[in-house]
Amino acid sequence: MTKEQIKSDIVLPRLNQGEELIGFFQASYTPPIWWFFLIGPLMFFGTRIYYVGVTNNGMHLHKLSLWGKPETYNFFPYPEISKMKLGKGFLQAPLQLVFSNGGKLTLNAQLKGVEKLAKLDDKTKEFLLSKSS
Amino acid sequence: MTLFLLTILVWTITLFFLRPSPNDLQAKIPGYWESFKNIQATFWLGIFFIATFFVLSNGTFDELNENWFVILGVNNLYTFTPWWFVQTITHNFIHLNLLHLWTNLSFLGILSLYERNVKAGRFLSIFIFSGVLSSISIFFYSNPMVSAGASAGLFALAAAYLLDIPKLTSKEYLLGFGMIIFLFLIFSFAENKKVLDSFEIDNWGHLSGLIFGLIFVNSFQEKFLLIPRGRKIFRKSEFGIPRGFLPRPLLRAENQSRQNEKSFSPEKQVFVFPSPY
Numbered sequence: 108m109t110k111e112q113i114k115s116d117i118v119l120p121r122l123n124q125g126e127e128l129i130g131f132f133q134a135s136y137t138p139p140i141w142w143f144f145l146i147g148p149l150m151f152f153g154t155r156i157y158y159v160g161v162t163n164n165g166m167h168l169h170k171l172s173l174w175g176k177p178e179t180y181n182f183f184p185y186p187e188i189s190k191m192k193l194g195k196g197f198l199q200a201p202l203q204l205v206f207s208n209g210g211k212l213t214l215n216a217q218l219k220g221v222e223k224l225a226k227l228d229d230k231t232k233e234f235l236l237s238k239s240s
Numbered sequence: 241m242t243l244f245l246l247t248i249l250v251w252t253i254t255l256f257f258l259r260p261s262p263n264d265l266q267a268k269i270p271g272y273w274e275s276f277k278n279i280q281a282t283f284w285l286g287i288f289f290i291a292t293f294f295v296l297s298n299g300t301f302d303e304l305n306e307n308w309f310v311i312l313g314v315n316n317l318y319t320f321t322p323w324w325f326v327q328t329i330t331h332n333f334i335h336l337n338l339l340h341l342w343t344n345l346s347f348l349g350i351l352s353l354y355e356r357n358v359k360a361g362r363f364l365s366i367f368i369f370s371g372v373l374s375s376i377s378i379f380f381y382s383n384p385m386v387s388a389g390a391s392a393g394l395f396a397l398a399a400a401y402l403l404d405i406p407k408l409t410s411k412e413y414l415l416g417f418g419m420i421i422f423l424f425l426i427f428s429f430a431e432n433k434k435v436l437d438s439f440e441i442d443n444w445g446h447l448s449g450l451i452f453g454l455i456f457v458n459s460f461q462e463k464f465l466l467i468p469r470g471r472k473i474f475r476k477s478e479f480g481i482p483r484g485f486l487p488r489p490l491l492r493a494e495n496q497s498r499q500n501e502k503s504f505s506p507e508k509q510v511f512v513f514p515s516p517y
Contacts, residue, residue: 146350152402168265172405174412181265210265 110225117177118160121167130231131160131167133224134202134214157214159202161231166204168212191239193232200227202235243338244294244301247345251286254349255279260356281360282352285367286345289390292333293341303337304388313388316378331388332371336439340389347394354401363397365460370396370452377445385440392445395424396453404457410489417454424450459487 108116110131118131138153152173160167165184172178183206190205199215206212216227259275262268276283294301296308314331318324335341355363371393378387403416428443477494 145346170263173402174405174408174416176405176407176412179264183265206265208266209269210261212265 109223113158113225117158117169118167121160121169121180121182122162123164127163129161129163129234130228131158131225132216132227132231133157134159134216134227135199136212136214158225159214159216161234185238188238191235193235193239200232241299241301244290247290247301247342248287251290251345251349252283255283255286255352258349258352260353278356279352281363282348282355285364286348289333289335289341289345289348293335293338296334301338304334308334309336309388310386313386314375314378315384315386316381317384319378328372328375329368331375332368332390332393334388335390336388344390344394347391347398351394351397351401354397354404357401358404366396366400366453366456367393369456370449373452374445374449377442377448380444387442387445389442389445392442392449395446395449396456399450399453400457403454413458420450420454421447 113133114131118128122128134157136155136157138150142150142153155173156171156175158169158171158177160169165182166188168181168183169177170179170181183204187207188204189207190203192201192203193216194201194203196215196218198217198219200218202214202216204212204214217224218227220226256272256276258279259270259272262270270278293304296304296312298305312327312330312334314324314327335344367390371390374392374396375387377392378385399420402420403413408416424447428441428446477490478497479490479494
Protein backbone atom coordinates (compact mmCIF):
# COMPACT_ATOMS: atom_id res chain seq x y z
CA MET A 108 0.00 0.00 0.00
CA THR A 109 1.24 3.47 -0.79
CA LYS A 110 1.07 6.21 1.83
CA GLU A 111 -1.82 7.87 -0.04
CA GLN A 112 -3.83 4.61 0.11
CA ILE A 113 -2.99 4.16 3.81
CA LYS A 114 -4.15 7.67 4.53
CA SER A 115 -7.42 7.41 2.61
CA ASP A 116 -8.33 3.76 3.41
CA ILE A 117 -7.03 3.24 6.93
CA VAL A 118 -6.18 6.46 8.77
CA LEU A 119 -8.80 9.02 7.69
CA PRO A 120 -11.94 6.81 8.10
CA ARG A 121 -11.15 6.42 11.80
CA LEU A 122 -10.90 10.14 12.61
CA ASN A 123 -13.67 11.69 14.68
CA GLN A 124 -15.55 14.75 13.60
CA GLY A 125 -13.50 17.90 14.10
CA GLU A 126 -10.29 15.96 14.69
CA GLU A 127 -7.25 17.33 12.88
CA LEU A 128 -4.66 14.97 11.45
CA ILE A 129 -1.14 16.20 12.22
CA GLY A 130 0.59 13.34 10.40
CA PHE A 131 0.86 9.59 10.10
CA PHE A 132 3.71 7.16 9.74
CA GLN A 133 4.64 3.52 9.57
CA ALA A 134 6.31 1.93 12.59
CA SER A 135 7.43 -1.58 13.40
CA TYR A 136 7.29 -3.63 16.57
CA THR A 137 9.92 -6.31 17.23
CA PRO A 138 9.63 -8.72 20.19
CA PRO A 139 12.16 -8.27 23.03
CA ILE A 140 15.60 -9.76 22.33
CA TRP A 141 15.34 -12.48 25.04
CA TRP A 142 12.89 -14.30 22.76
CA PHE A 143 15.84 -14.88 20.41
CA PHE A 144 17.58 -17.00 23.03
CA LEU A 145 14.42 -19.04 23.49
CA ILE A 146 13.17 -19.66 19.94
CA GLY A 147 15.95 -18.30 17.73
CA PRO A 148 15.10 -16.60 14.42
CA LEU A 149 11.47 -17.67 14.77
CA MET A 150 11.04 -14.64 17.03
CA PHE A 151 10.77 -12.50 13.90
CA PHE A 152 7.32 -14.03 13.34
CA GLY A 153 6.31 -11.70 16.19
CA THR A 154 7.29 -8.60 14.21
CA ARG A 155 4.32 -6.42 13.40
CA ILE A 156 3.79 -3.25 11.39
CA TYR A 157 1.72 -0.39 12.81
CA TYR A 158 0.28 2.61 11.02
CA VAL A 159 0.21 5.44 13.52
CA GLY A 160 -2.06 8.42 12.97
CA VAL A 161 -1.23 11.46 15.11
CA THR A 162 -4.01 13.95 15.66
CA ASN A 163 -4.66 16.91 17.97
CA ASN A 164 -6.74 14.61 20.23
CA GLY A 165 -4.64 11.46 20.45
CA MET A 166 -2.93 8.62 18.66
CA HIS A 167 -4.62 6.11 16.34
CA LEU A 168 -2.76 2.80 16.27
CA HIS A 169 -3.57 0.41 13.40
CA LYS A 170 -1.85 -2.94 13.89
CA LEU A 171 -1.35 -5.14 10.83
CA SER A 172 -1.35 -8.92 10.87
CA LEU A 173 1.64 -11.01 9.80
CA TRP A 174 0.17 -11.02 6.29
CA GLY A 175 -0.17 -7.22 6.17
CA LYS A 176 -3.90 -6.85 6.81
CA PRO A 177 -5.30 -4.40 9.40
CA GLU A 178 -5.87 -6.56 12.47
CA THR A 179 -6.59 -4.41 15.51
CA TYR A 180 -7.26 -0.74 15.98
CA ASN A 181 -6.83 1.36 19.12
CA PHE A 182 -7.28 5.03 19.83
CA PHE A 183 -5.52 6.58 22.78
CA PRO A 184 -6.32 10.18 23.75
CA TYR A 185 -3.23 11.95 25.12
CA PRO A 186 -4.45 11.85 28.76
CA GLU A 187 -4.49 8.02 28.46
CA ILE A 188 -0.82 7.95 27.41
CA SER A 189 1.01 8.29 30.69
CA LYS A 190 4.47 8.29 29.14
CA MET A 191 5.69 8.96 25.62
CA LYS A 192 9.33 9.13 24.59
CA LEU A 193 10.60 9.65 21.08
CA GLY A 194 14.28 8.81 20.69
CA LYS A 195 16.78 9.53 17.95
CA GLY A 196 17.85 7.35 15.08
CA PHE A 197 19.11 7.31 11.52
CA LEU A 198 16.71 4.94 9.75
CA GLN A 199 14.20 4.47 12.56
CA ALA A 200 13.46 6.32 15.78
CA PRO A 201 12.30 4.44 18.90
CA LEU A 202 8.91 5.56 20.20
CA GLN A 203 8.08 4.30 23.69
CA LEU A 204 4.49 4.48 24.86
CA VAL A 205 3.17 3.63 28.32
CA PHE A 206 -0.61 3.66 28.67
CA SER A 207 -2.68 4.43 31.73
CA ASN A 208 -3.95 0.80 31.87
CA GLY A 209 -0.36 -0.36 32.44
CA GLY A 210 0.25 -1.52 28.87
CA LYS A 211 3.54 -0.72 27.16
CA LEU A 212 4.48 -0.52 23.51
CA THR A 213 7.82 0.23 21.90
CA LEU A 214 7.72 1.00 18.21
CA ASN A 215 10.38 1.94 15.70
CA ALA A 216 9.06 4.85 13.68
CA GLN A 217 10.29 4.95 10.09
CA LEU A 218 12.46 7.98 9.31
CA LYS A 219 14.00 7.06 5.96
CA GLY A 220 12.76 4.98 3.06
CA VAL A 221 11.37 4.98 -0.47
CA GLU A 222 8.82 7.57 -1.55
CA LYS A 223 5.70 5.43 -1.11
CA LEU A 224 6.55 4.62 2.53
CA ALA A 225 4.76 6.64 5.21
CA LYS A 226 7.61 8.19 7.19
CA LEU A 227 7.72 10.30 10.33
CA ASP A 228 7.94 13.88 9.07
CA ASP A 229 9.38 16.87 10.94
CA LYS A 230 5.98 18.41 11.73
CA THR A 231 4.68 15.21 13.37
CA LYS A 232 8.02 14.68 15.11
CA GLU A 233 7.89 18.15 16.66
CA PHE A 234 4.30 17.62 17.72
CA LEU A 235 5.16 14.29 19.35
CA LEU A 236 8.16 15.84 21.11
CA SER A 237 5.92 18.58 22.49
CA LYS A 238 3.62 15.86 23.88
CA SER A 239 6.51 13.74 25.21
CA SER A 240 7.02 13.52 28.93
CA MET B 241 11.46 -39.33 40.71
CA THR B 242 13.15 -36.00 41.52
CA LEU B 243 13.41 -35.16 37.83
CA PHE B 244 9.76 -36.10 37.33
CA LEU B 245 8.58 -33.78 40.11
CA LEU B 246 10.97 -31.05 39.00
CA THR B 247 9.68 -31.24 35.42
CA ILE B 248 6.07 -30.92 36.63
CA LEU B 249 7.01 -28.00 38.87
CA VAL B 250 8.92 -26.13 36.15
CA TRP B 251 6.13 -26.79 33.63
CA THR B 252 3.46 -25.44 36.00
CA ILE B 253 5.45 -22.39 37.09
CA THR B 254 6.48 -21.49 33.53
CA LEU B 255 2.93 -21.65 32.22
CA PHE B 256 1.60 -19.75 35.23
CA PHE B 257 4.00 -16.85 34.75
CA LEU B 258 3.83 -16.83 30.94
CA ARG B 259 1.43 -13.96 30.52
CA PRO B 260 1.62 -12.30 27.09
CA SER B 261 0.04 -8.88 26.64
CA PRO B 262 -3.41 -8.97 25.04
CA ASN B 263 -3.64 -8.27 21.33
CA ASP B 264 -5.89 -5.32 21.99
CA LEU B 265 -3.85 -2.57 23.67
CA GLN B 266 -6.91 -1.15 25.41
CA ALA B 267 -7.97 -4.48 26.91
CA LYS B 268 -7.42 -5.02 30.61
CA ILE B 269 -4.19 -6.92 31.30
CA PRO B 270 -5.31 -10.23 32.86
CA GLY B 271 -3.99 -11.46 36.17
CA TYR B 272 -1.73 -14.52 36.35
CA TRP B 273 -4.52 -16.88 37.43
CA GLU B 274 -6.92 -15.52 34.80
CA SER B 275 -4.25 -15.92 32.13
CA PHE B 276 -3.43 -19.45 33.32
CA LYS B 277 -7.10 -20.49 33.10
CA ASN B 278 -7.02 -19.73 29.34
CA ILE B 279 -4.36 -22.36 28.63
CA GLN B 280 -5.81 -25.39 30.41
CA ALA B 281 -5.54 -27.67 27.35
CA THR B 282 -1.83 -26.88 27.01
CA PHE B 283 -1.23 -27.42 30.70
CA TRP B 284 -3.04 -30.77 30.97
CA LEU B 285 -1.59 -32.01 27.67
CA GLY B 286 1.90 -31.30 29.04
CA ILE B 287 1.08 -33.03 32.35
CA PHE B 288 -0.20 -36.01 30.35
CA PHE B 289 3.05 -36.20 28.35
CA ILE B 290 5.11 -36.06 31.54
CA ALA B 291 3.00 -38.65 33.38
CA THR B 292 2.94 -41.00 30.38
CA PHE B 293 6.72 -40.79 30.05
CA PHE B 294 7.14 -41.46 33.76
CA VAL B 295 4.93 -44.55 33.64
CA LEU B 296 6.31 -45.92 30.37
CA SER B 297 9.93 -45.44 31.44
CA ASN B 298 9.17 -47.76 34.39
CA GLY B 299 9.62 -44.89 36.83
CA THR B 300 13.21 -44.09 35.78
CA PHE B 301 12.15 -40.93 33.89
CA ASP B 302 15.21 -41.33 31.71
CA GLU B 303 14.41 -43.38 28.61
CA LEU B 304 11.25 -44.99 27.25
CA ASN B 305 11.00 -48.74 27.72
CA GLU B 306 11.68 -50.36 24.31
CA ASN B 307 8.71 -52.69 24.58
CA TRP B 308 6.34 -49.77 25.09
CA PHE B 309 8.01 -47.94 22.22
CA VAL B 310 7.27 -50.83 19.85
CA ILE B 311 3.73 -51.31 21.19
CA LEU B 312 2.63 -47.65 21.17
CA GLY B 313 4.77 -46.12 18.41
CA VAL B 314 3.51 -46.14 14.83
CA ASN B 315 5.46 -48.49 12.53
CA ASN B 316 5.76 -49.39 8.84
CA LEU B 317 5.91 -53.16 9.39
CA TYR B 318 2.37 -54.14 10.34
CA THR B 319 0.34 -51.44 8.65
CA PHE B 320 -3.46 -51.25 8.52
CA THR B 321 -4.00 -53.80 11.27
CA PRO B 322 -6.61 -52.72 13.84
CA TRP B 323 -3.84 -52.07 16.40
CA TRP B 324 -1.93 -49.98 13.87
CA PHE B 325 -4.82 -47.51 13.81
CA VAL B 326 -4.62 -47.26 17.60
CA GLN B 327 -0.87 -46.64 17.29
CA THR B 328 -1.50 -43.66 14.99
CA ILE B 329 -3.12 -42.02 18.03
CA THR B 330 -0.89 -43.31 20.83
CA HIS B 331 2.39 -42.40 19.13
CA ASN B 332 1.52 -38.73 19.65
CA PHE B 333 1.70 -39.02 23.42
CA ILE B 334 4.95 -40.93 23.99
CA HIS B 335 8.52 -39.66 23.96
CA LEU B 336 11.77 -41.51 23.54
CA ASN B 337 13.94 -39.85 26.16
CA LEU B 338 14.03 -36.91 28.51
CA LEU B 339 15.53 -34.52 25.95
CA HIS B 340 12.79 -35.41 23.47
CA LEU B 341 10.15 -34.73 26.13
CA TRP B 342 11.66 -31.42 27.26
CA THR B 343 12.03 -30.17 23.67
CA ASN B 344 8.39 -30.90 22.91
CA LEU B 345 7.24 -29.39 26.20
CA SER B 346 9.08 -26.15 25.40
CA PHE B 347 7.49 -26.09 21.96
CA LEU B 348 4.06 -26.77 23.48
CA GLY B 349 4.56 -24.02 26.06
CA ILE B 350 5.25 -21.47 23.32
CA LEU B 351 2.22 -22.70 21.37
CA SER B 352 -0.02 -21.93 24.33
CA LEU B 353 -0.19 -18.53 22.58
CA TYR B 354 -2.40 -20.19 19.98
CA GLU B 355 -4.75 -21.68 22.59
CA ARG B 356 -5.36 -18.18 23.94
CA ASN B 357 -6.67 -17.20 20.48
CA VAL B 358 -8.87 -20.18 19.66
CA LYS B 359 -9.70 -21.96 22.96
CA ALA B 360 -9.12 -25.58 23.90
CA GLY B 361 -11.50 -27.40 21.49
CA ARG B 362 -9.92 -26.23 18.28
CA PHE B 363 -6.42 -26.45 19.77
CA LEU B 364 -6.82 -30.14 20.67
CA SER B 365 -8.68 -30.91 17.43
CA ILE B 366 -5.74 -29.67 15.35
CA PHE B 367 -3.25 -31.53 17.52
CA ILE B 368 -5.05 -34.89 17.27
CA PHE B 369 -6.21 -34.56 13.63
CA SER B 370 -2.74 -33.69 12.35
CA GLY B 371 -0.91 -36.00 14.73
CA VAL B 372 -2.95 -38.99 13.55
CA LEU B 373 -2.76 -38.19 9.84
CA SER B 374 0.97 -37.42 10.00
CA SER B 375 1.46 -41.18 10.49
CA ILE B 376 1.54 -41.45 6.70
CA SER B 377 5.14 -40.22 6.93
CA ILE B 378 6.28 -43.77 7.74
CA PHE B 379 5.56 -44.75 4.13
CA PHE B 380 8.36 -42.43 3.04
CA TYR B 381 10.93 -44.66 4.71
CA SER B 382 12.06 -47.89 3.10
CA ASN B 383 13.79 -49.27 6.21
CA PRO B 384 11.69 -50.77 9.00
CA MET B 385 11.08 -48.04 11.55
CA VAL B 386 8.96 -47.00 14.52
CA SER B 387 7.98 -43.37 15.02
CA ALA B 388 6.82 -41.60 18.17
CA GLY B 389 6.49 -38.10 19.59
CA ALA B 390 4.11 -35.17 19.75
CA SER B 391 6.10 -33.01 17.38
CA ALA B 392 3.95 -33.58 14.26
CA GLY B 393 0.88 -32.31 16.10
CA LEU B 394 2.91 -29.44 17.52
CA PHE B 395 4.13 -28.44 14.05
CA ALA B 396 0.48 -28.44 12.96
CA LEU B 397 -0.35 -26.09 15.83
CA ALA B 398 2.55 -23.82 14.89
CA ALA B 399 1.32 -23.64 11.30
CA ALA B 400 -2.23 -23.00 12.49
CA TYR B 401 -1.02 -20.20 14.77
CA LEU B 402 0.44 -18.41 11.76
CA LEU B 403 -2.38 -18.99 9.30
CA ASP B 404 -5.56 -19.33 11.34
CA ILE B 405 -6.75 -15.81 10.56
CA PRO B 406 -10.40 -15.14 9.73
CA LYS B 407 -11.22 -13.48 6.40
CA LEU B 408 -7.99 -14.64 4.78
CA THR B 409 -8.41 -14.79 1.01
CA SER B 410 -7.47 -17.93 -0.92
CA LYS B 411 -4.51 -16.12 -2.48
CA GLU B 412 -3.17 -15.04 0.92
CA TYR B 413 -3.74 -18.54 2.31
CA LEU B 414 -1.79 -20.15 -0.53
CA LEU B 415 1.00 -17.59 -0.18
CA GLY B 416 1.22 -18.26 3.56
CA PHE B 417 1.08 -22.02 2.98
CA GLY B 418 4.02 -21.83 0.57
CA MET B 419 5.98 -19.55 2.85
CA ILE B 420 5.56 -21.78 5.92
CA ILE B 421 6.58 -24.91 4.01
CA PHE B 422 9.57 -23.08 2.53
CA LEU B 423 10.73 -21.91 5.97
CA PHE B 424 10.27 -25.40 7.37
CA LEU B 425 12.38 -26.91 4.59
CA ILE B 426 15.15 -24.41 5.24
CA PHE B 427 15.16 -24.99 9.00
CA SER B 428 14.76 -28.77 8.97
CA PHE B 429 16.38 -30.32 5.95
CA ALA B 430 19.36 -27.96 5.96
CA GLU B 431 20.62 -29.59 9.16
CA ASN B 432 19.63 -33.20 8.76
CA LYS B 433 21.88 -34.69 11.42
CA LYS B 434 21.42 -38.00 13.15
CA VAL B 435 20.70 -37.51 16.83
CA LEU B 436 21.93 -40.98 17.76
CA ASP B 437 22.91 -44.03 15.73
CA SER B 438 19.57 -45.74 16.24
CA PHE B 439 17.38 -42.60 16.26
CA GLU B 440 16.66 -40.15 13.50
CA ILE B 441 14.48 -37.02 13.34
CA ASP B 442 11.32 -37.81 11.37
CA ASN B 443 11.33 -34.73 9.12
CA TRP B 444 8.65 -36.22 6.87
CA GLY B 445 6.44 -36.62 9.94
CA HIS B 446 6.99 -32.98 10.89
CA LEU B 447 6.29 -31.84 7.35
CA SER B 448 3.10 -33.88 7.06
CA GLY B 449 1.96 -32.57 10.47
CA LEU B 450 2.54 -29.03 9.22
CA ILE B 451 0.61 -29.66 6.00
CA PHE B 452 -2.34 -31.32 7.77
CA GLY B 453 -2.46 -28.44 10.25
CA LEU B 454 -2.72 -25.97 7.39
CA ILE B 455 -5.37 -28.11 5.68
CA PHE B 456 -7.39 -28.27 8.91
CA VAL B 457 -7.27 -24.50 9.33
CA ASN B 458 -8.57 -23.93 5.83
CA SER B 459 -11.10 -26.75 5.78
CA PHE B 460 -12.82 -26.43 9.12
CA GLN B 461 -14.57 -23.37 10.33
CA GLU B 462 -13.33 -21.39 13.29
CA LYS B 463 -15.92 -22.77 15.69
CA PHE B 464 -15.26 -26.41 14.79
CA LEU B 465 -14.71 -28.52 17.89
CA LEU B 466 -13.73 -32.15 18.34
CA ILE B 467 -17.18 -32.79 19.79
CA PRO B 468 -19.32 -30.30 17.85
CA ARG B 469 -22.23 -28.77 19.70
CA GLY B 470 -23.77 -26.76 16.88
CA ARG B 471 -25.94 -28.57 14.34
CA LYS B 472 -24.92 -26.13 11.62
CA ILE B 473 -21.67 -28.05 11.06
CA PHE B 474 -23.60 -31.16 10.04
CA ARG B 475 -26.24 -29.33 7.97
CA LYS B 476 -26.03 -30.72 4.48
CA SER B 477 -24.66 -28.29 1.94
CA GLU B 478 -25.71 -27.99 -1.68
CA PHE B 479 -22.51 -29.85 -2.60
CA GLY B 480 -23.82 -32.95 -0.85
CA ILE B 481 -21.42 -33.02 2.12
CA PRO B 482 -21.85 -31.47 5.61
CA ARG B 483 -21.09 -27.75 5.84
CA GLY B 484 -18.41 -28.29 8.49
CA PHE B 485 -16.32 -30.28 6.02
CA LEU B 486 -16.49 -27.78 3.16
CA PRO B 487 -13.33 -25.88 2.17
CA ARG B 488 -13.61 -22.13 2.69
CA PRO B 489 -14.12 -21.08 -0.98
CA LEU B 490 -17.00 -23.57 -1.41
CA LEU B 491 -18.52 -22.49 1.91
CA ARG B 492 -18.33 -18.86 0.84
CA ALA B 493 -19.99 -19.73 -2.48
CA GLU B 494 -22.77 -21.58 -0.68
CA ASN B 495 -23.36 -18.76 1.79
CA GLN B 496 -23.57 -16.34 -1.12
CA SER B 497 -26.09 -18.48 -3.00
CA ARG B 498 -28.22 -18.90 0.17
CA GLN B 499 -28.17 -15.15 0.67
CA ASN B 500 -29.19 -14.58 -2.95
CA GLU B 501 -32.01 -17.11 -2.60
CA LYS B 502 -33.31 -15.34 0.49
CA SER B 503 -33.23 -11.88 -1.03
CA PHE B 504 -34.90 -12.92 -4.30
CA SER B 505 -37.53 -15.32 -3.02
CA PRO B 506 -40.85 -13.69 -4.03
CA GLU B 507 -42.95 -15.23 -1.23
CA LYS B 508 -40.55 -13.97 1.43
CA GLN B 509 -40.05 -10.51 -0.05
CA VAL B 510 -40.74 -7.74 2.46
CA PHE B 511 -40.69 -4.09 1.57
CA VAL B 512 -38.92 -1.91 4.08
CA PHE B 513 -39.32 1.84 3.75
CA PRO B 514 -36.37 3.98 4.76
CA SER B 515 -36.79 5.64 8.11
CA PRO B 516 -37.06 9.45 7.99
CA TYR B 517 -34.72 9.61 10.99
